[in-house]
Amino acid sequence: MDTGAVPQPALERMVDPAGHPLVVGVVPGQDPLVARTAAAWGRAVGAPYLHLAYVDPARYVVQERPDGSVAHMSLDPDGLDDAWRATREELRGQAAEQLSGEGVVWRLHYLAGRPDRALTHLARAVDASAIVVGSRSGRLRELLEGSIALHLAYHQHRPVLTVPLSVVDWKDPRAPWQG
Structure with missing residues (x-):
């Protein structure tokens, strides 16, 4: 047996949604639909917390902590x-407004x-039952690099709830990347 094998999704690895938190990917200026959808799902399953998470790609992790937080540097x-602090405060205000x-x-x-x-990492640390992210169809960068939702679905075992923020009409014959 290969001891370095990647753990696969399985019934024994499933996290029961009842009473477990949700991790929610957020970005500045994000449509409130993502946070409010996560809130609705959280209420439905009795989630004690929504762990809203912004990931700054312009910073790198210095240390991952057991609670899911990280020490980071530019x-x-x-x-x-310290410019990241302004983004963090903007996100706090956005969350307070959207989840009021x-x-x-x-x-x-x-x-x-x-x-x-x-x-x-955060979902593991807080024992989340699922990860909620927003998605826009037709963004060239997402199509070329792959969406965050798709990467999550392929690299960890929790369900990923993708909240659509824009859709393409079924009758539109163009591919999403043709804009």
Whole structure:
């Protein structure tokens, strides 16, 4: 037996949604539909928390902590290293506005590196039952690099709830990348 084999999805690895938190990928200026969809699912399964997570690709992880948080540094050695704090505060305000009156408890995590890896690490650390992310159809970058939702679906065992933020009409004969 190969001891280095990647653990595969299986019934014994399934996290029961009841009473487990959700991890929610967020970005500045994101449509409230993502946070509110996550809130609705969270209420439905009795999630104690929504772990909202922004992953900054312009920073790298120095240390992963057991609670899912990370110590991080800027990739740019000459860059202003505290600019990320303004983004974090913007995200806190956005979450407070979008989740006001939704009846859920949430925490914001500022992560670094690759979004799929960072969200997976957080989901493991908080024992999340699923990961919620938004998706836009037809973005060339997503088509070329693969979407975060797709990367998550292929590299970890939790369900990924993808919230569509734009769709293409079924009657439109053009491919999404033809815009």
